[in-house]
Amino acid sequence: MNFNLKIWRQKNSREKGKLVDYKLEGISPDLSLLEMLDVLNEKLVKEEKDPVAFDHDCREGICGSCSMVVNGNPHGPLPGTATCQIYMRHFKDGDCIVIEPFRARAFPLIKDLSVDRTALDRIIKAGGFVSTNTGCAQDANNILISKKNSDKAFLAATCVGCGACVAVCKNASAMLFVAAKVSHLDLLPQGEVETEIRVQKMVDQMDKEGFGACTNTGACAKACPKGISLETIARLNRKYLKAALKK
Numbered sequence: 001m002n003f004n005l006k007i008w009r010q011k012n013s014r015e016k017g018k019l020v021d022y023k024l025e026g027i028s029p030d031l032s033l034l035e036m037l038d039v040l041n042e043k044l045v046k047e048e049k050d051p052v053a054f055d056h057d058c059r060e061g062i063c064g065s066c067s068m069v070v071n072g073n074p075h076g077p078l079p080g081t082a083t084c085q086i087y088m089r090h091f092k093d094g095d096c097i098v099i100e101p102f103r104a105r106a107f108p109l110i111k112d113l114s115v116d117r118t119a120l121d122r123i124i125k126a127g128g129f130v131s132t133n134t135g136c137a138q139d140a141n142n143i144l145i146s147k148k149n150s151d152k153a154f155l156a157a158t159c160v161g162c163g164a165c166v167a168v169c170k171n172a173s174a175m176l177f178v179a180a181k182v183s184h185l186d187l188l189p190q191g192e193v194e195t196e197i198r199v200q201k202m203v204d205q206m207d208k209e210g211f212g213a214c215t216n217t218g219a220c221a222k223a224c225p226k227g228i229s230l231e232t233i234a235r236l237n238r239k240y241l242k243a244a245l246k247k
C-alpha cells in the first residue's frame with residue numbers, strides 16, 4: 001500500500017512546528033500505524049535525517065503511551081482503539097494520513113508527536129490511591145462487593161491514562177480521566193473511606209495543572225479507547241458537591 005503522510009515536526013516547545021510531507025510505498029496492510037512510523041524512521045535514519053519522535057511502549061492498547069492525533073481524532077478514527085491498535089488495512093491505498101501531537105496547555109510539547117503528560121501522574125499522586133492498610137489478599141477478599149459495583153469499578157479501572165479525553169475536549173478538561181480514577185476506587189469499600197478528601201485533592205490538582213472545566217459535551221467518552229462512560233463524571237460531580245458542602 002502507498003501512503004501520503006503529513007506529520008507534525010517540531011524540535012521543541014520553543015521553536016515553531018509544521019506539517020511535513022512524506023511518501024511511503026509498499027507498506028504491508030498488516031503493519032500497525034506505529035510500525036509504519038518505524039518504517040518511516042528507518043528510511044529517515046538511512047537518509048541521515050532526524051527520525052520522528054513519538055511515544056509508545058506496550059503496543060497492545062495497555063499502557064496509554066501512544067498518544068497522537070490521527071486524521072483529526074485522538075487515537076484515530078476507530079472507536080475504542082488506541083493508536084497502536086490501528087493497522088494500515090484500516091486505511092485505503094493512497095490515503096493521506098495526517099498525524100499530529102495531542103494539543104493541550106497542560107501537555108507541553110517535548111518533540112514532534114511526543115508531549116509531556118506527567119500532569120496526569122501528579123493528579124494521581126494528589127489522591128488517586130488507597131492509603132488505608134487493607135491487609136493481605138485474603139483479608140481484602142473477605143469484604144463482599146456487589147457484582148454491579150465490582151463491574152463498574154473494573155470498567156473505570158481500565159482507564160490507561162492516555163489523555164485522549166483531554167486532547168479531544170474543546171476545554172482541554174481532564175474530567176473523564178479524574179472521574180475514572182475516582183470511580184474505580186470509590187466504588188470499592190476499601191476506597192470509599194477516603195472519597196471526599198480524594199475527590200477534593202484530585203480536582204484541585206487538575207485545576208492547578210491548567211486543565212479546563214468540563215462543559216459536558218461528551219467528546220471525551222467518544223474518544224476514549226477504553227469506553228469510560230460519562231456516568232463516571234456524574235459520580236465525580238456528586239462526590240465533589242457533597243465534599244464541598246461538608247467543608
Ligand code: SF4
Pocket residue numbers: 064158159160161162163164165166176177180220223224225226227228
Ligand atoms: S478516560 Fe479514556 S481517554 Fe481519558 S485518559 Fe482514561 S483511557 Fe484515556
Ligand code: FES
Pocket residue numbers: 055056057058059060061062063064065066082083084085
Ligand atoms: S503503546 Fe501502549 S497503549 Fe499504545
